[in-house]
Amino acid sequence: MRVDLMRRLALVVALLVPPAAFAAEAEPLAADPALEERVMQLSHMLRCLVCQNQSIAESNAPLAVDLRNQVREQFVAGKDEDAVVEYLVARYGDFVLYLPPFKGTTLVLWLGPVLLLIGGAGWLAWRLRRRVTEAAPPLTNDERARAAALLDGTANTSQEPRS
Amino acid sequence: MKAKFLVPLFIFLLLAGFLGYGLKLNPRELPSVLIDKPAPQFRLAQLSAPDVAIANADMRGQVWLLNVWASWCVACRQEHPVLNGFSRQKVVPLIGLNYKDGADDAKAWLREHGDPYDTSLVDADGRVGIDFGVYGVPETFLIDQAGVIRYKHIGPVTPEAVRDVLLPKIAELKRAG
Known part of the structure; x- marks a missing residue:
């Protein structure tokens, strides 16, 4: 039984390792983890326009990377979440929002x-x-x-x- | 009710109608929110003359086309002969926006495929592209005398698009202005 359990644990670990290794290849995080947390949180709510079923947090399309950088830069510049969303909606429309606003259309x-x-x-x-x-x-x-x-x-x- | 057995058929036809219509829609073609809005501010160096920047104000008073292109963009190859033909007609200025490209690659590409642009602006970091809401290259913007975006063509420009859409819209804008 114990061996069986160990095997299962090993399997779980083996399954977890590849995504972890993959994550290490992602772009370097900002120096400030709290800022990065905010960036990722907002990015999860924004649709990548190139690969439309992914958020810009998940996508590695060049545009998604650029948009993540934009979000980060604007946070650094002192803008809040609403202002950043407004900035993106002004360029790409409501389509970038995974949570569309409640209005006529x-x-x-x-x-x-x-x-x-x-x-x-x-x-x-x-x-x-x-x-x-x-x-x-x-x-x-x-x-x-x-x-x-x-x-x-x-x-x-x-x-x-x-x- | 005698016709009750027709209800599933009716529902099926309704669904089939919706789904059939959905098949014809292109999810890649998103309506631009910038239509009928002033073009975003830009001030960019030219590919052929890095010291001389071009800004919105330089294009005031004329109808012009902004074509977003890059040497790495495969679909740009497809539309390039169309643009070459278009620029020979000398209808309106055609300005290129060289999007996230290397200057050497871009110049080599224009030498190889021909240069239809009156000038190409260098948007190396894609910042101006984001301001224009570019999400896929190639994209083409039609901008009027007052600097307002009037139309956006997404994807490669086809001869049909030039003949049936761009030229009539340009003529209309020129008449109005």
């Missing part, structure tokens, strides 16, 4: 899922309520007698029941 984007959820829940409630009210009608005397016969085992099973 993004109304469907923001409200669509909520409307779908409400609509779906409403439809489901309607269906369920209808199912309750549409309970099966009570058995007629004839059907009751046949059911009793079936349960007693006296019914002629070769004969198909007529409905």
Whole structure:
């Protein structure tokens, strides 16, 4: 058991090492770790325009590197997060934001899922309520007698029941 | 309800319609936020004359094209003959923005493929490119007499784009100005 556990641990370590080694190749961090933390935090919320499904924090496209440097420089110059976002939106539009602003053109984007959820829940409630009210009608005397016969085992099973 | 079995079909057709339309969209072509806004301020050295800088003010009063290019850009090769042909027509000044390139590489590239540009501006660190919202080279901006960006073409300029879009827009701007 112990050997097995050790093996598993070794596997976990082996799987963790390559990304760590890869990270070492990334650009040198700024001297100030707190600043770098801010840069990365904001970069994760910004879309890389070259490889559109990555944030500029994840992408190593030259433009993403440039934009990260821009973010860092502007932080150093004393700008806050909002000012940097404004700077980028002025150049690349709302598309750079992974969290698009709530406005006319993004109304469907923001409200669509909520409307779908409400609509779906409403439809489901309607269906369920209808199912309750549409309970099966009570058995007629004839059907009751046949059911009793079936349960007693006296019914002629070769004969198909007529409905 | 008799037509109930048609509901899934209807939903399918609706989805297929949306998805089919989506297939035709090009996610790489993002509308520029700079359209109808003043071109960003720049002051850049020329490739052929590093001592002489060109700024927005130098282009005032005329309609002109800014073409972002680089010697490392493969698609630029594709559009280059079109630009060569365009500049021979002498319709408007064509200014190159040599984006994140080496001066020697850029000059060699122009010698090899021909130089359609009235001049090329050197944007070695890509800073002006970012100000223009460049995210893929080549991109081409149409700028009017007042220095306002009127149109942006993303990707290689094709002969059709010149004939059907750029030339009519240029003519319109020249008439207005």
